[in-house]
Amino acid sequence: MAVKPKVKCQKCAMYSETGLFCDVISPDELDGLSDESRTATLKRGETFSGEALTTWPIVAVATGVLSMQHLLEDGRKSIAALFMQGDIIDLRDISNRNRGHLIALSTSNVCRLSPAMFQRIMESNPDAQHVVWRNLRDQTFRAIDHSADLSKKQALEKLASFIFECRHRQARNVSENSVVIPVRRVDLAEYLGMQPETVSRCFRNLEERGIVELKSIKHVKLLSIPALRRIANGDKNPVNLRDPAKDTFKILSFG
Amino acid sequence: MAVKPKVKCQKCAMYSETGLFCDVISPDELDGLSDESRTATLKRGETFSGEALTTWPIVAVATGVLSMQHLLEDGRKSIAALFMQGDIIDLRDISNRNRGHLIALSTSNVCRLSPAMFQRIMESNPDAQHVVWRNLRDQTFRAIDHSADLSKKQALEKLASFIFECRHRQARNVSENSVVIPVRRVDLAEYLGMQPETVSRCFRNLEERGIVELKSIKHVKLLSIPALRRIANGDKNPVNLRDPAKDTFKILSFG
DNA sequence: CGGCAAGTTGAGCCAGGTCAACTCCGGTGG
DNA sequence: CCACCGGAGTTGACCTGGCTCAACTTGCCG
Numbered sequence: 141m142a143v144k145p146k147v148k149c150q151k152c153a154m155y156s157e158t159g160l161f162c163d164v165i166s167p168d169e170l171d172g173l174s175d176e177s178r179t180a181t182l183k184r185g186e187t188f189s190g191e192a193l194t195t196w197p198i199v200a201v202a203t204g205v206l207s208m209q210h211l212l213e214d215g216r217k218s219i220a221a222l223f224m225q226g227d228i229i230d231l232r233d234i235s236n237r238n239r240g241h242l243i244a245l246s247t248s249n250v251c252r253l254s255p256a257m258f259q260r261i262m263e264s265n266p267d268a269q270h271v272v273w274r275n276l277r278d279q280t281f282r283a284i285d286h287s288a289d290l291s292k293k294q295a296l297e298k299l300a301s302f303i304f305e306c307r308h309r310q311a312r313n314v315s316e317n318s319v320v321i322p323v324r325r326v327d328l329a330e331y332l333g334m335q336p337e338t339v340s341r342c343f344r345n346l347e348e349r350g351i352v353e354l355k356s357i358k359h360v361k362l363l364s365i366p367a368l369r370r371i372a373n374g375d376k377n378p379v380n381l382r383d384p385a386k387d388t389f390k391i392l393s394f395g
Numbered sequence: 396m397a398v399k400p401k402v403k404c405q406k407c408a409m410y411s412e413t414g415l416f417c418d419v420i421s422p423d424e425l426d427g428l429s430d431e432s433r434t435a436t437l438k439r440g441e442t443f444s445g446e447a448l449t450t451w452p453i454v455a456v457a458t459g460v461l462s463m464q465h466l467l468e469d470g471r472k473s474i475a476a477l478f479m480q481g482d483i484i485d486l487r488d489i490s491n492r493n494r495g496h497l498i499a500l501s502t503s504n505v506c507r508l509s510p511a512m513f514q515r516i517m518e519s520n521p522d523a524q525h526v527v528w529r530n531l532r533d534q535t536f537r538a539i540d541h542s543a544d545l546s547k548k549q550a551l552e553k554l555a556s557f558i559f560e561c562r563h564r565q566a567r568n569v570s571e572n573s574v575v576i577p578v579r580r581v582d583l584a585e586y587l588g589m590q591p592e593t594v595s596r597c598f599r600n601l602e603e604r605g606i607v608e609l610k611s612i613k614h615v616k617l618l619s620i621p622a623l624r625r626i627a628n629g630d631k632n633p634v635n636l637r638d639p640a641k642d643t644f645k646i647l648s649f650g
Numbered sequence: 651c652g653g654c655a656a657g658t659t660g661a662g663c664c665a666g667g668t669c670a671a672c673t674c675c676g677g678t679g680g
Numbered sequence: 681c682c683a684c685c686g687g688a689g690t691t692g693a694c695c696t697g698g699c700t701c702a703a704c705t706t707g708c709c710g
Contacts, residue, residue: 210543212552212629220543230532239536240543262528266518273517276531277485281494283538288465288475288495290545291588295666297467325689333546335667340690357675357689374467550698580657590699595658612657612707 149174153202153225154251160226161200161275164267173261176254182206182244193242196252197231204248205322207331208240219245219331221283224309224322228253228275245323290333293374298332299342300372303352303360317362318355325357346371401429408457408480409506415481416455416530419522428516431509437461437499448497451507452486459503460577462586463495474500474586476538479564479577483508483530500578545588548629553587554597555627558607558615572617573610580612601626 149155149170155162162170178196182204188196199206201223208221220240223229229242232255261268282305289301307319321328329336346352351368353361362368404410404425410417417425433451437459443451454461456478463476475495478484484497487510516523537560544556562574576583584591601607606623608616617623 208539208543210540210547212547213625214629214631216547216629218543218547220539220546234532234536240539263521263524269518269524273528273531276528276535277489280531280535280538281489283535283542284463284475284495285465287538287542287545288463288473290542291475291585292465292467292471292473330546336689337668337691338666341666344690370468374469374471376469591657592659592700593698596698599658 148179152179152249152251154200157226159271161228161268161271164271165261165265169257169261169265169268173254173257176257178252180250180252182248182250184244184246187241187243192252193231196255197234198253198255198258199229199231199242200251200253201225201227201229202249202251204250205245206248206250207243207245207323207327209243209330210240217330218333219327221279221286222323222331223279226275227279228272230276245327295332295334295338296342296345297371297374298334299339299346300368302328302332303362303368304372307362317365319360319362321358321360401426403434404429407434407504407506409455412481414526416483416523416526419526420516420520424512424516424520424523428509428512431512433507435505435507437503437505439499439501442496442498447507448486451510452489453508453510453513454484454486454497455506455508456480456482456484457504457506459505460500461503461505462498462500462578462582464498464585465495472585473588474582476534476541477578477586478534481530482534483527485531500582550587550589550593551597551600552626552629553589554594554601555623557583557587558617558623559627562617572620574615574617576613576615 149162152162154160155170157163162173165173179202188199203225206223206227206229207219208223210218210220212218222245223242231239231242262272263269285305289298293301303319303321306321310320323331325336325339329339332339343352343354346368347354349367351362351364351371353363355361404417407417409415410425412418417428420428434457443454458480461478461482461484462474463478465473465475467473477500486494486497517527518524541560544553548556558574558576561576565575578586580591580594584594587594598607598609601623602609604622606617606619606626608618610616
C-alpha cells in the first residue's frame with residue numbers, strides 16, 4: 141500500500157518538475173527513498189565534508205548551481221563542470237580519489253540520496269533507470285562538448301558557446317531570446333578557463349557589435365542569434381551578419 | 396538452454412577481458428546480443444556514416460582508440476574525448492545533434508551493439524548494469540578532469556597530466572614506470588588543445604630535466620614520477636614537498 | 651633506397667594573462 | 681535618507697606563453 145510522499149518531497153523540484161527522477165518513481169519508491177535520504181541547503185561557497193560524501197555519495201540538485209572544482213598547487217582554481225536542476229551526481233567510489241570538490245555557486249537545494257535505495261530503484265524501475273541514464277549521458281556529453289570548447293576556441297567563442305549552453309539548459313523556463321547567466325563573472329571565467337577581465341571584455345565586445353544586450357549583470361538579451369551562433373562555431377568572418385532565413389530556421393528547429 | 400557464444404565473441408576483448416560488458420553477461424544474453432550486433436574494424440581516420448549511427452548508436456570499443464572530434468568553421472579541429480578498450484559509447488538520441496564525430500585514431504575493433512538487446516540486458520542484469528554504469532561514470536569524470544586540465548593548466552602541465560591519464564588507463568597491461576602514448580603527436584596536440592610543435596617542445600623539456608625518457612615515439616619511461624606528478628598538479632616550485640590540506644573550502648557535514 | 655608523412659627546431663608575433671586603478675552596487679548603520 | 685563600506689565587476693597598460701610559419705630531420709613503407 142502506497143504511503144503518500146513526505147511534504148518536503150512535494151515541495152522539492154526533483155519531485156514536482158516533470159521528468160526528473162523523483163517524478164518518475166512510484167509512490168512506494170519515493171516514500172522509501174524519502175525516508176532514507178537527506179535534503180540540504182547550501183549557500184555559495186559551501187561544500188560537503190569528506191565523510192559526508194562517503195556515506196552520502198549521491199547528490200541530486202533540486203535548485204541552484206553546483207560546481208566541480210579542481211585546485212592546483214599554486215592556487216589556480218578551475219571549475220570543471222556545472223550541475224543544475226535535475227542533475228544526479230554519483231560520486232560512489234570516487235570521493236577519495238584526486239577528484240574535484242563539489243561546491244555550490246549559488247544558494248542551492250540538494251538531496252543526498254540513499255545509495256541503497258537509489259540502487260534498488262535503479263535495478264527495478266526501468267523508467268527511473270532511463271531518466272538517470274539519460275541524465276548521466278547528458279552530463280558526459282556536456283563535459284565532452286565543454287572540453288572541445290576549451291581546447292580550441294578563443295575567448296569570445298567560448299563565451300558565445302557558454303551563452304548557448306545556458307540557453308539550452310533553461311529552455312523550458314525562459315523566453316526565446318533572453319538568457320540568464322546563473323553564475324558570477326569570476327565563476328564563469330574559471331569555468332571557461334579565462335580571466336574575469338577577459339570575460340568582461342568579451343561581453344563588451346558582443347554588446348558593441350550589437351549581438352547581445354546586457355539587461356543586467358545576469359540577464360542577457362540575444363539580439364542576433366545567428367551571429368552569436370557563428371561566433372560560437374568559430375566563424376571569423378564578420379560579414380553576412382544578417383540572414384533572416386537562417387534566423388527563423390534556427391528558431392523553428394529549436395524546441 | 397545456453398548456446399555457446401559465437402567464435403567472434405571469444406576472440407573479442409569485450410568478452411575475453413575480465414570485467415568488461417560481454418564478460419559479465421550470461422551465455423544466453425551474450426548469444427542474443429551477438430546475433431543482433433555487428434563487429435567492425437576501423438582504420439585510422441575512419442568514422443561511421445550518419446545512418447550507421449542511427450541504427451547502431453551504441454558502440455563498444457574492443458581494441459584501439461576512438462576519438463570524439465569537433466570541427467570549427469575555419470577548420471580548427473579538436474579532439475574532445477578518447478575512447479579505449481571497454482568503453483561503451485551510447486549515442487542514442489544524440490547522433491543527429493551538433494555533436495562531434497566519432498573517428499578512429501588507430502586501427503580499432505569495435506562492436507555495434509543492438510540497442511534492443513543492450514536495453515534488455517541493462518534492465519534485467521544488475522551486473523551488466525553495474526559495469527556499464529561504472530564505465531559511463533568513468534567517461535564522465537574523465538571528461539570533467541580533462542576539462543579541468545584544459546581550462547587552467549599550462550602546456551607542460553597538460554602533457555604531464557596526459558601521461559598519467561595514459562598510465563592509469565593501461566594499469567593492468569604495462570610495467571610500473573613505462574607508459575605507452577597510444578596516439579600520434581598531432582592527435583595528442585588536438586586533445587590537449589595545443590600545437591604539435593608545443594607538444595614536441597614539452598616532451599623535450601621533460602626529457603632535458605631528466606623526468607622522462609623517450610624510448611621511442613610512443614614509449615615513455617618515467618624516471619621521476621613524483622616530479623612529473625608535481626608538474627601535473629601545477630606546482631611551479633621544483634623542490635616543493637607539499638603543504639598538506641590547505642582546504643580553503645567551507646565544510647558542510649550534517650546528519 | 652626513394653618518397654612522403656610525421657615530427658622537430660627556430661624566429662617572430664599576438665591573444666589573452668597580469669597588475670593596478672577605477673567604477674558600480676547592494677547592504678548597513680547613523 | 682544618505683553616507684559609507686566592501687566586494688564584484690570593469691578598464692587600461694604592459695608582458696609573455698604558446699601559436700604561426702617555414703625550414704629541417706626522422707621514420708615508415710613499398
